[in-house]
Amino acid sequence: MLDLSIHNSANVDISYRHVGSTDVTRYEKMHVEVFRDSGQASIAVAHEIADLMREKAGAGEPCILGLATGSSPIRVYAELVRLHREEGLDFSHVITFNLDEYFQLPRGSRHSYWYFMHQHLFNHVNVKPKNIHIPLGTIALEDVYEHCMAYEKAIREAGGLDFQLLGIGRTGHVGFNEPGSHRRSLTRLITLDHLTRVDAAADFQGISNVPSRAITMGIQTINQARRIVLLAWGHKKAEIIQRTIEGERTSEIPATYLQDHPNVTVLLDEESSAELRRFNTPWLVGPCEWTDILERKAIIWLSRQVDKPILKLTERDYNSNGMSDLLALHGSAYDLNIRMFNQLQHTITGWPGGKPNVDDSQRPERKSPARKRVILFSPHPDDDVISMGGTFARLVNQGHEVHVAYQTSGNIAVSDRDARRFAEFARDINEEYGSGNARLDFVIQELSGEREKGEVDSLDVRKIKALIRRGEALAGARFVGVADENIHFLNMPFYETGMHRKDELGDKDIELVRSLIEKVRPHQIFAAGDLADPHGTHKVCLDSIFSALEQLKHTAPETIADTWLWLYRGAWQEWPVHEIEMAVPLSPAQVEAKRNAIFFHQSQKDGVMFQGEDDREFWQRAEQRNRETARLYNQLGLTEYEAIEAFRRWKF
The missing domain is CATH 3.40.50.10320 (LmbE-like)
Known part of the structure; x- marks a missing residue:
């Protein structure tokens, strides 16, 4: 299990945010730990994996790891590499199975998950190549089913997954199990959701370059792992995390099927946990320790909830919306309302550098020096x-x-067409004034020809952009x-x-x-x-x-x-x-x-390069x-x- 009190040899504090009593977490259907930031959480899970590897090695057994790709686990892999280099963590007895791979993407492509795993982990540790398993994206369509069943068989013959590391997509997918995936699904070919492709577009330099299909482990395959840890970072994951952890099981959010697992932990940073009830509206969950920032958050929430300006909130509004203890603490709605209204009013200023020659005690910036x-x-x-x-x-x-x-x-973030236009303009200027064009001609040729999707620009092209x-x-x-x-x-x-x-x-x-x-x-x-x-x-x-x-x-x-x-x-x-x-x-x-x-x-x-959704x-x-x-x-x-x-x- 995750050791949440350890300090690694790099002196990084990886203690986690206190979760309070079980009453506070009673709406959560999975075990959740919240860290101050993703780096601390990543180090903690890397140490759990390392402890498991050492335990299995001591027993003379292989350690079977299910691994994930994407941005979420990168720091986990970095810490595992550090442990291997600096503390001798041995990967020679480790067998790995990756969750997924893009379909029809060759392993040599820098966008493939084969490339990703070797770049971030396998090239830097002593794992045996024969022990690395990643679905083959270039398999012929008619051979996909047989390949997927062979992947399932290989996991079983290895002894099953001891540990499965997961990320989560904004559609609620784990692996590439998109909405609609069945809880008993196995490894298979799947069509990617549009939002999943949007989120991958930056890596591929545009959504048109993102593959539309992938081979993925199924929900049942994942849930058969003996231990699961799911990672989620950032405000973009907050909504889907709340629905995954506090919502009902549904195929529309495949990650909710992890609620069935007896040994799963979800690791979050503060932003990805923000929509959980204990953090978003803790006054609706149980007694609160009313800090200034929590009072401010709660009163703003109440104002919007009852659709009234702050100065019109009543005692009944507070009592009917789980905030009677705050009211009792301060005595009256009138006093609370006035204090909060003044706080918000004092944030407003037309002088972001400070207003000279005025009392600045209630202003966000200092008045001096007048010229900053x-x-x-x-x-x-x-x-x-x-x-x-x-x-x-x-x-x-x-x-x-x-x-x-x-x-x-x-x-x-500059398109080839814009770069070519400017390069041609510069060449024409040079021709007009008799300067050389050899390097510009080379750049124009590069930008004019057929290029592999997502190909890295030459240094000269990057300079022009x-x-x-x-x-x-x-x-x-x-x-x-x-x-x-x-x-x-x-x-x-x-x-x-x-x-x-x-x-x-x-x-x-x-x-x-x-x-x-x-x-x-x-x-x-x-x-x-x-x-x-x-x-x-x-x-x-x-x-x-x-x-x-x-x-x-x-x-x-x-x-x-x-x-x-x-x-x-x-x-x-x-x-x-x-x-x-x-x-x-x-x-x-x-x-x-x-x-x-x-x-x-x-x-x-x-039409910018990285439009997003x-x-x-x-x-x-x-x-x-x-x-x-x-x-x-x-x-x-x-x-x-x-x-x-x-x-x-x-x-x-």
Whole structure:
């Protein structure tokens, strides 16, 4: 079983979030553990696997592992590799069976799960090649049934799965058991759900390149494992996790069939657990320890639940919705309502850099210094204007020294057709003025020919795509009013793989961020606050800022003594209202100006490379998100604004 108290030799604290009494978890139909972040959870499960391997080796028995792919288990495999290299963890007696493989995808393809498993685990440990089992994606269609039954037989003959590691898709699939899968299904060929293909599109550089079918272990095959651990990270998994753990068994959410298993544990981070009742609405589950943030969350929830502004909530509203103990704690609905209304009102400011010469005790930012030095870190070359374009312009217009730092080149998000168009334009310019074209001719030939789906661009092509995004970012920042000398392109190395999957954050990445902070000595830093996906570019960029600040705290504390860190979110997501600490309202004219700033990013308009499931353009998503935040504030009884950009302060 999972040891949740251990500390590994790398001194990483992997203790988990306290779950409280069984009353608190009574709606949950599987055993759940919630960690502060996915890294801690991944280390914990890796140590459980390692303990099992050692136990089986001590008994002279093979260890039969069922393994998963995707982003969720990557850190698990990294820790297993570390244990092998640094502590001698032996894989020679391990037999592995992978859950699935894309159909008609050769094993040599970098998108295949064969490639994935060797890249992340098998190439780095002493597992015997003959003990590695992964479905063959290139099997002829007429031979698929026989191949699947042979896979089932191989699992049985090995002695059955001792341990099965799982992720979960947003359709509720485990393996590739999509909605409609039967609880007694075995290994078979299956057609992938559209949402599953959307989620895989970034790895394949577009949904059109994602295979439509896969071979997968069945639900019954998975449930026959003696031990199952399911991993889920990030806010995108929160809804399906809630339905999986608290809902009824149904073929529409195949993961709910894990409720039948006697030895299953679900490991979550805080964002993926957010919709579980004990975290989302704990006052409906049992007695609460009423912290300030929980009171704020509960009263906002109550206001929306009964469709009343906060100042109109009554004692009956509180008592009828599981919040009588909160009412008893504070004495009256009137006092509670006034206090909460004032808290929300104090988050609203038209002065994101602080308003000079006023009492700032009830304002989100300090009044001094009146002219602040500001760094806006933008992971991609358009996140600045998409996510906080109105606030960006306000800071500039109100006289602050604003720097914008584009952390990555964003080159993989430029289409070949755009790159070819610019390369041909550059060639024509060169011809007009008599310059050489040899390298441009080579690039144009590469972009004009037939290319394998998802093929990695050459260095020259990547340079052209990076220059396209650089030019767009320059134009957008100039439109906002930033001086050219305050526009910085960090081109962090971790991003420059030419593929969606990036390298780990490195010392050079952190050094680039730290050097800029040392140079500017900012009073404010704005950064993309996507805290969940451990492998997403936004999260890696944020980690680079956290690491740089941590280093400076020890080596040059005076550099950041007056620095406040504000986190914004991207085009797909906003902070929940109860977490917002600074709300910057936008007028209709400011919304239009923000839209125009986004329009400078032409390569990201009219069908971008990584669209996701939302087919709207970025400016449309951003406006809808900002207008929705304004609507929620107004619904709670506050002033009606056209739009609001929201921020959360991170105290480091």
